Amino acid sequence: MASTAIPVIISLSSKPTSLRKTNNSSDSFLCVQSPNSVSLRSSFVSPSSIELSSNRGVSSVSSASRVRSRICASFAQVMESAAKTDSNAPTIVDVDLGNRSYPIYIGSGLLDQPHLLQKHVHGKRVLVVTNSTVAPLYLDKVVEALTKGNPNVSVESVILPDGEKYKYMDTLMKVFDKAIESRLDRCCTFVALGGGVIGDMCGYAAASFLRGVNFIQIPTTVMAQVDSSVGGKTALNHRLGKNLIGTFYQPQCVLIDTDTLNTLPDRELGSGLAEVIKCGLVRDAEFFEWQEKNMEALMARDPSALTYAIKRSCENKAEVVSLDEKEGGLRATLNFGHTFGHAIETSFGYGQWFHGEAVAVGMVMAVDMSHRLGWIDDSIVKRVHNILQRAKVAYYPS
Amino acid sequence: MASTAIPVIISLSSKPTSLRKTNNSSDSFLCVQSPNSVSLRSSFVSPSSIELSSNRGVSSVSSASRVRSRICASFAQVMESAAKTDSNAPTIVDVDLGNRSYPIYIGSGLLDQPHLLQKHVHGKRVLVVTNSTVAPLYLDKVVEALTKGNPNVSVESVILPDGEKYKYMDTLMKVFDKAIESRLDRCCTFVALGGGVIGDMCGYAAASFLRGVNFIQIPTTVMAQVDSSVGGKTALNHRLGKNLIGTFYQPQCVLIDTDTLNTLPDRELGSGLAEVIKCGLVRDAEFFEWQEKNMEALMARDPSALTYAIKRSCENKAEVVSLDEKEGGLRATLNFGHTFGHAIETSFGYGQWFHGEAVAVGMVMAVDMSHRLGWIDDSIVKRVHNILQRAKVAYYPS
Numbered sequence: 001m002a003s004t005a006i007p008v009i010i011s012l013s014s015k016p017t018s019l020r021k022t023n024n025s026s027d028s029f030l031c032v033q034s035p036n037s038v039s040l041r042s043s044f045v046s047p048s049s050i051e052l053s054s055n056r057g058v059s060s061v062s063s064a065s066r067v068r069s070r071i072c073a074s075f076a077q078v079m080e081s082a083a084k085t086d087s088n089a090p091t092i093v094d095v096d097l098g099n100r101s102y103p104i105y106i107g108s109g110l111l112d113q114p115h116l117l118q119k120h121v122h123g124k125r126v127l128v129v130t131n132s133t134v135a136p137l138y139l140d141k142v143v144e145a146l147t148k149g150n151p152n153v154s155v156e157s158v159i160l161p162d163g164e165k166y167k168y169m170d171t172l173m174k175v176f177d178k179a180i181e182s183r184l185d186r187c188c189t190f191v192a193l194g195g196g197v198i199g200d201m202c203g204y205a206a207a208s209f210l211r212g213v214n215f216i217q218i219p220t221t222v223m224a225q226v227d228s229s230v231g232g233k234t235a236l237n238h239r240l241g242k243n244l245i246g247t248f249y250q251p252q253c254v255l256i257d258t259d260t261l262n263t264l265p266d267r268e269l270g271s272g273l274a275e276v277i278k279c280g281l282v283r284d285a286e287f288f289e290w291q292e293k294n295m296e297a298l299m300a301r302d303p304s305a306l307t308y309a310i311k312r313s314c315e316n317k318a319e320v321v322s323l324d325e326k327e328g329g330l331r332a333t334l335n336f337g338h339t340f341g342h343a344i345e346t347s348f349g350y351g352q353w354f355h356g357e358a359v360a361v362g363m364v365m366a367v368d369m370s371h372r373l374g375w376i377d378d379s380i381v382k383r384v385h386n387i388l389q390r391a392k393v394a395y396y397p398s
Numbered sequence: 399m400a401s402t403a404i405p406v407i408i409s410l411s412s413k414p415t416s417l418r419k420t421n422n423s424s425d426s427f428l429c430v431q432s433p434n435s436v437s438l439r440s441s442f443v444s445p446s447s448i449e450l451s452s453n454r455g456v457s458s459v460s461s462a463s464r465v466r467s468r469i470c471a472s473f474a475q476v477m478e479s480a481a482k483t484d485s486n487a488p489t490i491v492d493v494d495l496g497n498r499s500y501p502i503y504i505g506s507g508l509l510d511q512p513h514l515l516q517k518h519v520h521g522k523r524v525l526v527v528t529n530s531t532v533a534p535l536y537l538d539k540v541v542e543a544l545t546k547g548n549p550n551v552s553v554e555s556v557i558l559p560d561g562e563k564y565k566y567m568d569t570l571m572k573v574f575d576k577a578i579e580s581r582l583d584r585c586c587t588f589v590a591l592g593g594g595v596i597g598d599m600c601g602y603a604a605a606s607f608l609r610g611v612n613f614i615q616i617p618t619t620v621m622a623q624v625d626s627s628v629g630g631k632t633a634l635n636h637r638l639g640k641n642l643i644g645t646f647y648q649p650q651c652v653l654i655d656t657d658t659l660n661t662l663p664d665r666e667l668g669s670g671l672a673e674v675i676k677c678g679l680v681r682d683a684e685f686f687e688w689q690e691k692n693m694e695a696l697m698a699r700d701p702s703a704l705t706y707a708i709k710r711s712c713e714n715k716a717e718v719v720s721l722d723e724k725e726g727g728l729r730a731t732l733n734f735g736h737t738f739g740h741a742i743e744t745s746f747g748y749g750q751w752f753h754g755e756a757v758a759v760g761m762v763m764a765v766d767m768s769h770r771l772g773w774i775d776d777s778i779v780k781r782v783h784n785i786l787q788r789a790k791v792a793y794y795p796s
Contacts (some may be wrong), residue, residue, distance in 0.1 A: 211724075
C-alpha cells in the first residue's frame with residue numbers, strides 16, 4: 001500500500017507472518033560471480049508488508065508498541081533531543097528471554113564502575129578474549145574493572161589478530177587452547193572485549209567450552225553495540241559463506257561504555273551508524289526521524305546522542321529478539337539490506353568491506369528495487385540516500 | 399553407612415544434594431604423568447551418599463522411583479527375564495525435556511520401518527554423518543529407510559575416518575564443508591549413523607550449523623545406544639583433554655536397531671556393557687541384579703535381552719537427564735568411574751582404550767578406594783569385579 005502523503009516518515013516494517021511464508025512472486029535472485037562467490041537467494045518483503053504512514057501516525061503506533069513490549073529501559077533517558085547524561089547512572093535495556101534474560105548497560109564511564117561487571121562474573125576465573133587493536137587500548141582497564149576490590153578473581157587473556165579475515169575456526173582454537181591450558185572449569189566467565197568479530201567468536205567459544213560457560217560482552221564498536229551484542233547470535237565464517245557456523249547463546253550482561261568509541265576510526269563509526277539507520281528504517285519511524293535531526297551530533301560522538309541512539313537501537317532489536325529468539329520469522333526483518341550486503345561481502349572476500357558498509361549499499365539496492373517494483377515512493381529512496389551520505393558510510397555511491 | 403546384611407543388592411546411588419556441594423574431606427587426586435597428561439581432580443561420593451540395602455528393599459525403592467519418574471516406556475516390555483520381543487513394535491523411551499523432548503525407539507528390525515525415521519525428518523534435505531567402518535554396513539539401509547516412499551527427500555552423506563583419534567575439529571570441518579558445499583539450509587536434518595564418536599561430532603555439527611538444525615541419532619554400538627545417544631551431550635576432544643569442546647543439543651529422535659549389534663566386534667560389546675553395568679551400580683539395584691542373572695544372554699547378543707538392557711539403561715539415564723539436563727548436580731552421578739577412566743584415556747592417548755574399558759577400570763578403582771575408605775563392604779567390590787569379568791571387558795585386570 002504505497003503512501004501518497006508527503007512528507008512521510010517511513011517505516012519498512014515487515015510483518016512476521018508475511019515474511020515467514022515466502023511469497024514467490026516477490027522473490028528475486030542476485031548472482032555474484034567470483035571464485036569465492038555463491039549465488040544468494042534474496043527474498044523481499046511483499047507489497048502488503050510495507051507500511052508508509054504519516055509522521056504522527058507512525059510515532060503513536062511506535063510508542064504504543066513500546067508500551068506493550070517486554071523490553072524495559074530502566075532510568076530511561078527519554079530524550080527527543082540529546083539531553084545531558086549522568087555518567088554515574090547507566091541506561092539499562094533489559095532483554096527478556098525468560099531464564100536467559102540479561103541487561104545491557106549503556107553510558108559514559110561505565111568501565112570505571114567495577115560493580116557493574118563484577119556482579120555478573122560467576123566463579124573466580126575470567127578469560128578476556130580481545131584483539132591486537134583493542135588490547136593496548138582497553139585490556140588493562142577491563143582487568144582493573146574485573147579485579148578492583150575483588151582480589152579473589154584472576155583474569156587470563158587471549159589476544160587474537162584483528163579483523164573479519166580471522167573469523168575462522170583456526171583462530172577460535174586459540175581461545176580453547178588458552179582456556180584449557182589455563183585449566184579453566186565450568187564456573188569460569190568468558191569476556192568479549194572488542195567489535196562484532198570478537199563478540200561472535202568469544203560467544204561461540206563460551207557456548208562450546210565444556211558445553212557452555214558464563215559470558216559477558218564489552219563491545220567497543222557501534223556495530224557491535226547495536227547489533228551483534230544483542231540477541232545471542234554467535235558465529236564463525238566458512239570459506240564459502242559468512243557466519244555459517246555458530247549457535248544461539250545469550251550473555252550474562254552487555255556493558256557498553258560509550259567512551260570506548262572515542263578511539264573508533266571514522267570508517268568504523270560510519271559502518272556502525274548504517275546499522276542504527278537500518279533499525280529506524282525497519283521498525284521505528286520516530287527513531288529514524290530523530291536520526292535525521294541528530295546525525296551531526298552522532299558524527300561528533302556526542303556521548304548523550306550516542307547513548308540514546310544505542311539505547312533505542314538495542315531496545316528495538318531486543319524487542320524483536322524477545323519475540324523471536326531463533327529467527328523463526330519476525331527476527332528476519334532485521335536482515336533488511338543484508339541479502340545484498342552478504343552477497344557483497346562474500347563476493348569481495350570478508351574484510352574488504354565493513355559489514356555496515358555492505359549493509360548500507362544493500363539497503364540502497366533494496367529500496368531501489370522496492371521502488372522499481374512500485375512498492376515505495378521515490379521520496380523514501382531519497383531520504384535513505386541522504387541519511388547514509390550524512391553518516392559518511394564509506395563505499396556509498398556518490 | 400556400610401551394610402551388614404549379606405547377601406545385599408547394592409546401589410551406589412549418589413544423592414544430588416551431597417554431590418553438588420563438594421565434600422572436601424572425601425576428595426582425592428589422581429595425577430597421571432605422560433607428555434599429554436593433565437592432573438585430574440577426582441571427587442568421590444561422601445559416605446552418607448552411599449546406600450546399601452537388602453534385596454527387596456532396593457527393588458521396591460527402585461520401582462517406586464520409576465513410578466514417579468517423568469520417563470515413560472511405551473509398549474513396556476516388562477521382563478525380569480528376557481522375554482520374546484515383537485520386532486514390529488519398538489520399545490519407546492520418552493525423554494522428557496519440555497519442548498526439547500524426544501523418543502528413543504529400541505528394537506530389532508527398526509531400520510526396516512521407514513516411518514519411524516521419516517516422521518522426524520524436517521525439510522527435504524538430509525545429511526548422514528557416518529564413518530568408514532559403519533558406512534559399508536548400514537549406509538545404504540539408512541538411505542533406503544529415509545527415502546522409501548518418500549521421493550522428495552534427498553540424502554547426502556559424509557564418511558569420516560573411524561575412531562576416537564579423529565574426534566577433533568579438523569575432522570568436524572569435513573561435515574561443515576559437505577553441508578555447505580551441498581547448500582543445505584536451516585530446514586535440513588543431520589543424521590548420526592555410528593558409535594559415540596559419530597554421535598558426539600554430528601551432534602555438535604548439528605548444533606553449530608547455521609546456529610542449529612534438526613538432528614537424528616542412529617547409534618550402532620551398545621556404548622552409543624545406552625550412553626552418548628541419551629542426554630544431548632555433544633563433544634570434540636582437545637589435545638589436552640577429552641570432550642572439552644561441545645554443547646548440549648537434543649536430537650529429534652534416537653533410533654536403536656539392535657540388529658546393528660550383530661556386526662559389533664566383541665571388544666566393543668564388552669566396552670558397552672561396562673556402561674550398562676555402571677547404570678545398575680549407580681542407581682538401579684534391581685537392574686544390576688537382572689544383569690547378574692542375564693549376562694550370558696547379553697554376551698550372546700540375544701535381541702530380547704539387549705532390548706531390555708538398552709531400554710532400562712536409557713530409562714535410567716533419561717530420568718537423570720530430565721531432572722538435570724545441564725549437569726548441575728544429579729547428572730554428575732552418571733560419571734561414576736569416569737574420573738579415573740578419563741585419566742586413563744588422557745594418559746594413554748585417546749583411542750588406545752575404549753571408553754567403556756577405561757570406565758570399567760575406573761569403577762574398579764573407585765570401589766577399591768571406597769572400600770579402603772571404609773564406605774562399602776568387600777562383597778560389593780567382589781560383585782563389581784565378578785560382573786565385569788563375565789562381561790569380558792578388555793583390559794580388565796585378571
